[in-house]
Amino acid sequence: MIGLIRAELTKFRSVRGWLIGCGIAAVLMVLLAVVAAAGTDARVGGPGARGALPRASDGTPVLDGFTFLQQPLDGDGTLTVRVPSLTGVALRPPTPGDSVPDEQEQATPEPWAKAGLIIKAGTTSGSAYTAVMVTGSHGVRMQHDFIHDLAGPTDARWLRLVRSGGTVTAYASSDGAAWTTVGSAPLATGAMSAGIFVATPPHQEYEQFLGGTSVIGGGAIATGTFDNLTAAGIGAGGDWNLVSVGADDSPNRPESTSTRNGDTFVLRGGGDIAPVDGGTGPKLEQLLSGGFMALTVLAVLGVLFVTTEFRRGMVRTTFAATPSRVRVLAAKSVVLGAVTFAVGLVASTAALLVGTAIRGSNHYPADALTQVRIVVGTAALIAVATVLALAIGTILRRGAGAVAAVVVLITLPYILSAAAVLPAATADWVLRITPAAAFAVQQTVPEWPQVDQAYTPAFGFFPLPAWGGFAVLCGWTAVALVIAAALLRRRDA
Structure with a gap:
């Protein structure tokens, strides 16, 4: 042979x-x-280019921008909140000569709009985090390090994050009494920021036609309503501070706002916490x-x-x-x-x-x-x-x-x-x-x-x-x- x-x-x-x-x-x-x-x-070499984006632990380029109401967390702690409402607003692309997009009619939130609890290694874009959230149409999710996603109950509105040493565990509940474990994730010890957040990806529609494809759409704003917020081991009885994470990297992003009425908080803003859409x-x-x-x-x-x-x-x-x-x-x-x-x-x-x-x-x-x-x-x-x-x-x-x-x-x-x-x-x-x-x-x-x-x-x-x-x-x-x-x-x- x-x-x-x-x-x-x-x-x-x-x-x-x-x-x-x-x-x-x-x-x-x-x-x-x-x-x-x-x-x-x-x-691709300009602002927001993939080369300039933060990276997950495996090198994946990610987005990290959201509205964050936070206090410092130096050690172990527990956050609990109810998210009774998550809504969305679509944005029209800016008209010529107008740098500010117009809001469209009130709409259901984007499927991956997020409102929930997060513990994050500071407020710098790209820093490690663990979060549990209510989403627009995917139920409760636990996400960490941008690329990891775990599904929780579909109808729960009560959320809880527990930090113990170098581990954060997420829970969800439909009544605030019986809790289901969503998952756990490692998170470094030391000083952290913890609180409630809201984020939403832009509204996009994908079209395929003879000989090509197109992506149309525009930005979006999510509004999350929170109540029954309790925080053990977090802060020192101080005020909650509003931070627009990643806003400097996205100058056209809608302004982050926070209002409070008694024990009810309303956060509003854009941005997203997720891997970069690689298709386009x-x-x-x-x-x-x-x-x-x-x-x-x-x-x-x-x-x-x-x-x-x-x-x-x-x-x-x-x-x-x-x-x-x-x-x-x-x-x-x-x-x-x-x-x-x-x-x-x-x-x-x-x-x-x-x-x-x-x-x-x-x-x-x-x-x-x-x-x-x-x-x-x-x-x-x-x-x-x-x-x-x-x-x-x-x-x-x-x-x-x-x-x-x-x-x-x-x-x-x-x-x-x-x-x-x-x-x-x-x-x-x-x-x-x-x-x-x-x-x-x-x-x-x-x-x-x-x-x-x-x-x-x-x-x-x-x-x-x-x-x-x-x-x-x-x-x-x-x-x-x-x-x-x-x-x-x-x-x-």
């Missing part, structure tokens, strides 16, 4: 056009990385957008690697030297997969390095493991897709038909789905059942349950996890190879 692999590698190396094709595939990936990096919205911003995988073009070029080579021998009759010599046709197919698959994996790995690495050098790595938030995964995953995607092309070429024995089949199975579904040509529901299924599902290995932006977003292929989200999508491609390739092997054994050379 080693000798057979060496012979097939020699065949591949002896055709200058195939080597040039490998080079073209690599160059295309790097050139499109340059285009993607240079074409990134220039505003720059994404690291955009630097690897040339992967589908490199795949197409190398898939053509995969087809030609076998159909050229059939067309010229050279396959008879190959089968005469090695009667086991399945071994010949296996050797071709090994050689082609190894060569294209190497090309894909070099091209993906170069594209990532060049793209981040042009725009800056801080604009493409992703940890080292994620970067390795998308680079290696892209190389593996290209290699397996090229072997699939080889199998299809073996089945059809005609170069044009095999190339067309590869394009229809892999490239076309990806383009139609990512470019929003297909309806969102159709694109979702296409990227579940076709070999194009493997492009999920390039997704870097997570789907946050606590962030409203159109999680569709047009916004860069795939229906299957990274290696789940890759497994679909492997399944197609395995089936095609089995069929190709069976036909090789039955047909005459």
Whole structure:
């Protein structure tokens, strides 16, 4: 088998056009990385850019702006409150010449509007926190470190946070007597700020149409009503202080206000505490957008690697030297997969390095493991897709038909789905059942349950996890190879 692999590698190396094709595939990936990096919205370097945003513990860029009525908490303590009301107001975008948006009619709050209790390591944007809250339409939630979200009762209005040492535990109740534990989270010891808060994400509507997507909407204001507020171990009997966390980073955010009538507090303001919506911003995988073009070029080579021998009759010599046709197919698959994996790995690495050098790595938030995964995953995607092309070429024995089949199975579904040509529901299924599902290995932006977003292929989200999508491609390739092997054994050379 080693000798057979060496012979097939020699065949591949002896055709200058195939080597040039490998080079073209690599160059295309790097050139499109340059285009993607240079074409990134220039505003990403301005105020509010991802590179300037605070980060969660895993490096995720986050938003941290809210209306906070607080007192100092130096040690252990307990906060309890009832949230009888949470309402919302949508804001129209500012009219030309007017920097202040107009309020629309009173509306239900945004689904992820929040009003509740929070213990936070100071009032600096990005500092650690643990909170329990009533939301617009997702019931009670406990959230901490921006990226962690736990569901609580759907109908509770009483909330409680208990800090004991380095742990904060959240509770919820529907009557203020029987309490349900929502969850616990670590939070450093030392001086903290604790109190009630309100926040709301902006109102956004996502639209997908033939050839594109759009996001429309505007800001929002949430108003939370609180009563029965008790605080043990917090402050020293002093006044509650209003702080607009993150207001300096969002100059157009609505003003935070607080009013008190007896034991009832009303907080009003905008801002949000959540991971950044990743669907509409720059994404690291955009630097690897040339992967589908490199795949197409190398898939053509995969087809030609076998159909050229059939067309010229050279396959008879190959089968005469090695009667086991399945071994010949296996050797071709090994050689082609190894060569294209190497090309894909070099091209993906170069594209990532060049793209981040042009725009800056801080604009493409992703940890080292994620970067390795998308680079290696892209190389593996290209290699397996090229072997699939080889199998299809073996089945059809005609170069044009095999190339067309590869394009229809892999490239076309990806383009139609990512470019929003297909309806969102159709694109979702296409990227579940076709070999194009493997492009999920390039997704870097997570789907946050606590962030409203159109999680569709047009916004860069795939229906299957990274290696789940890759497994679909492997399944197609395995089936095609089995069929190709069976036909090789039955047909005459």
